[in-house]
Amino acid sequence: MDFYLGLLQIIGVHTLLGLSAYVVLLTGQVSMAQAGFYAIGAYVAAMCTAMFGLHILPAIIVAGLVTAAIACVVGFPALRVKGLMLVVATLAFGEMVRLFFFNFSWQVERGGELIGPNSAEGFRAIRFFPENGWEIWHVTGFIWIVVAVVMGALWWIDNTRAGAVLRAVGHDETAAQSIGLNLTAVKVGAMTLGGLVAGMGGGIYAHTVTHIEHAVFGVLLATFAIAYPILGGLGSVFGTLIAVIFIQGFLVEGLRFLGDWRSLLFGALIVLAMNFRPTGLLGERMPRLFKRRGPDKLELKEAE
Amino acid sequence: MDYFFFIDLIQSTVDGLLFGTTYALIGIGFTLIFGVMRKLNLAYGAAALAGTYIGLVVFLMFDAHPALVFLASALGSGLIGLVVYLCCFRFTPSNYPMASLLASVGMLLFIDEVVIHASHGLPYPYPSVFRDAIIELGDVWVRGDLLFVFFMCVVAMAALFWLLYRTPLGLATRAVSQQPRAAQLCGIDVTRVNMMTFGIAGVLGGIAGAMTAAAVGVLSPVIAMGLTVKGLIVVVIGGLGSIPGAIIGGLLVGAAENIFLLLRGVTERDIYVMLLLFIFLTLRPGGLFGSAQTRD
Numbered sequence: 001m002d003f004y005l006g007l008l009q010i011i012g013v014h015t016l017l018g019l020s021a022y023v024v025l026l027t028g029q030v031s032m033a034q035a036g037f038y039a040i041g042a043y044v045a046a047m048c049t050a051m052f053g054l055h056i057l058p059a060i061i062v063a064g065l066v067t068a069a070i071a072c073v074v075g076f077p078a079l080r081v082k083g084l085m086l087v088v089a090t091l092a093f094g095e096m097v098r099l100f101f102f103n104f105s106w107q108v109e110r111g112g113e114l115i116g117p118n119s120a121e122g123f124r125a126i127r128f129f130p131e132n133g134w135e136i137w138h139v140t141g142f143i144w145i146v147v148a149v150v151m152g153a154l155w156w157i158d159n160t161r162a163g164a165v166l167r168a169v170g171h172d173e174t175a176a177q178s179i180g181l182n183l184t185a186v187k188v189g190a191m192t193l194g195g196l197v198a199g200m201g202g203g204i205y206a207h208t209v210t211h212i213e214h215a216v217f218g219v220l221l222a223t224f225a226i227a228y229p230i231l232g233g234l235g236s237v238f239g240t241l242i243a244v245i246f247i248q249g250f251l252v253e254g255l256r257f258l259g260d261w262r263s264l265l266f267g268a269l270i271v272l273a274m275n276f277r278p279t280g281l282l283g284e285r286m287p288r289l290f291k292r293r294g295p296d297k298l299e300l301k302e303a304e
Numbered sequence: 305m306d307y308f309f310f311i312d313l314i315q316s317t318v319d320g321l322l323f324g325t326t327y328a329l330i331g332i333g334f335t336l337i338f339g340v341m342r343k344l345n346l347a348y349g350a351a352a353l354a355g356t357y358i359g360l361v362v363f364l365m366f367d368a369h370p371a372l373v374f375l376a377s378a379l380g381s382g383l384i385g386l387v388v389y390l391c392c393f394r395f396t397p398s399n400y401p402m403a404s405l406l407a408s409v410g411m412l413l414f415i416d417e418v419v420i421h422a423s424h425g426l427p428y429p430y431p432s433v434f435r436d437a438i439i440e441l442g443d444v445w446v447r448g449d450l451l452f453v454f455f456m457c458v459v460a461m462a463a464l465f466w467l468l469y470r471t472p473l474g475l476a477t478r479a480v481s482q483q484p485r486a487a488q489l490c491g492i493d494v495t496r497v498n499m500m501t502f503g504i505a506g507v508l509g510g511i512a513g514a515m516t517a518a519a520v521g522v523l524s525p526v527i528a529m530g531l532t533v534k535g536l537i538v539v540v541i542g543g544l545g546s547i548p549g550a551i552i553g554g555l556l557v558g559a560a561e562n563i564f565l566l567l568r569g570v571t572e573r574d575i576y577v578m579l580l581l582f583i584f585l586t587l588r589p590g591g592l593f594g595s596a597q598t599r600d
Contacts, residue, residue: 030405077586084344085544087405088536089585095533096578103571120571219529223409230406264417270410275395278403 005140009208011248012143016201017221018228018240019154020194025229026163027190028170029082033074033090034225036097037198038205039217041067043101043117045203046212049128050115051108056128056207060146063203064196071195075188082173094222102214122213126206143204150197154237157193166190170234198225231273233280242281311443316562322450323519324558325457329512330535331542331550332464333505339481339545340501343404347388347411349532352509353525354415355381356430356517357423359510363431370431370518374456377514378507384415385506389499412532420525427524430517453515460511461551467504468547477501481545534561537581543591552592 017038024031045063048054054062074093081089107116117123129139157163168176169186177183206212228247232239251269255262273281330352337345359377362368368376392407437448468474479487480497488494513531517523538557542549557577564576584591 025402030402077582081585081589084338084401085540085585085589087344087346088540089581091533092537092578092581096575096582099572099575099578103575219533220413223413227406227409230402260417260421264414264421267410267412267414267417271391271407271414274392274403274407274410278397278400 002136005136007249007253008140009143011244012140012147013201013205013208014224014228014248015147015241015244016150016197016204017225018232018244019150019237020196020198020201021225022194022229022234022237022240023154023166023197024190024194025226025234026166026170027187028173029187029190030087030226031090031191031194032087032219032222032226033071033093033097034194034198035217035219035222036090036094037067037071037195038202038221038225039097039101039212039214040070041199041202042206042212042217043104043123043202044199046123046126046206047106047116049207050123050126051110053110056142059128060200060203064200067199067202068192068196071198072188072192075191076184091219091222094217094219098214098217101217120214122211123206124211126210126212128207130210139208143208146200146204150200151237151241154197158236227270229280231270231280233282235280235282239280239282246281312566313563315444316566317559318444318446319450320559320562321555322446322454322558323562324555325454325461326512326515326519326554327534327538327557328551328554329457329460329508329515330531331538331554332461332547333508333512334535334539335542335545335547335550336477336501336505336508338539340477340484340498341393343393343401345388345393345408345502345505346405346532347392347408347415348385348505348509349530349535350412350415350419350528351384351388351506352381352513352531353528354384354419355379355506355510356513356523357419359514360428360430360517360523364428370433373431374511374514374518378510381510381513382503382506385502385509386499388506389502393498393502394495412528416525416528419528423525425525427522430514430521430523432518432521435521450519453519456511456515460508464504464508464547473497473500534577537577539591540581541584541591543593546591546593549591549593 017034020037021031021034024034041060041063044066045056045059048059048062049056077089101117103119104117105119107114107118109115113125115125128134134142165176165181165186168179169181169183173183176186224247228243229240231247232241232243247266251262251266255265258265330349333348333352334345337343337348356377358380359373359375362376363370363373388408388411392411393404396403396407432449432452434448434452439446439448439451466474468477476487476492476497477500479490479492480494484494487497509531513527516527516531520527534557538550538553540553541556542551542553557580560580561573561577565573568576
């Protein structure tokens, strides 16, 4: 049972990671910086609880806000360039964050031992959950409450004018600009929101694994982050969720008997999926089942 | 700022400039593909690595001459470039760039894993030439193998320029990169040109991979990520779609990397290279030679 609860935790934090990329992808920008934001969130939240004795809830909120602020600052220079150049810029940012934590060392003494990030060794003993007597199902429940709140909020945003604005920029920048939308504001806003979600996800991740190090937050994680929403489809938040369940639940855990060949399968699967279903599993539009009457009329019709 | 520090600095710069030609080659490959397809091929570094491993197989199995090993690396990488084109770019919709981008990422993971599987993740020795030859210019030493790397890369670039500016195929390639639709109206088979470009870029990548491995002396799967990231940085600094930009960018990144290595140590080196990229993005988003039109 503990195994399945642990798997649910992994799916939960990866959903947050995927959702953070989803928000940015809605504006048509491919950001490879999500792993970097995730790393910042993980380190900040871990520092809050392990070094300064904060509760987990304020810790992940602080982590989310710090990450959002950094994402906002990074967004301005990075979003001056579009599309492909942005991929490179964000990739470089993600690597820069990883290398920063590779060199980052700041330890305080707490309870007789040194606690804190220690450059290449990573950040050990992030023991908020065991220290406070949280059972594994408490942790899983907590993660999924956060995931539900974030998904609900994004679902709501998607159905308001803000969602239409994001999608408008994603579909056609020139058209969006000509109806008076401020492209920079929209893109930096999406980046900030993505940073917030990624930071919270990273904060939770740090506490579930209790030990984080720079190597985890590499290009591979950034790839996973953008792969979830694109594979699932940008129609709604559920595409991301389904892709995470499929990849983490089925491909990574379900096929464990295949050993190392799984990672081979992962790459091949992405290639196949993009050839046969380029707009993702659930497609680019919201599934019919979930459509409401009101926002329906506001939805953008795709120009061919 | 004593004399020896100054010599060290010059030494690092020279080594960096020589090695930077491999980055320039990778950058040219990215730029060529971007030029004709307006798309980024993230599997390019991995394809270069896989080609280099094909060369390594030739070396281990037949104990071949280094020249033959390098040739096998280049051709193998060219072949894998064609496969990448067919798998990731030929059949994905052209008006939905995310699909081909993610497909090439999938290909990157796939090739990387195949290589790691085949080699068990272990580093292998790679043949190099003129290892012991050293040219002394005063107190600055020029390593023979690096000089060879430099020479090979310059030859590859010269061949590319000849191909692009003196042959019908080059004319067609340049036409497609300027105006795909007009080129098609003139009777140029765009698909064929795209395919050839992937092949040519693959060969360049294979040479860059082989030269990187020859300069380091060992080949391990780790270099794929380095080649990809450095190549992309080179392209951004030089300007997407500009070949002279990629050359200058490559030399600049190579030299900067070595100078930061000397000043700040190996763990912090790449941070400063990335910072350099960000400075360029902020101050000159189009790159050194990029025009406004090439900005996607």
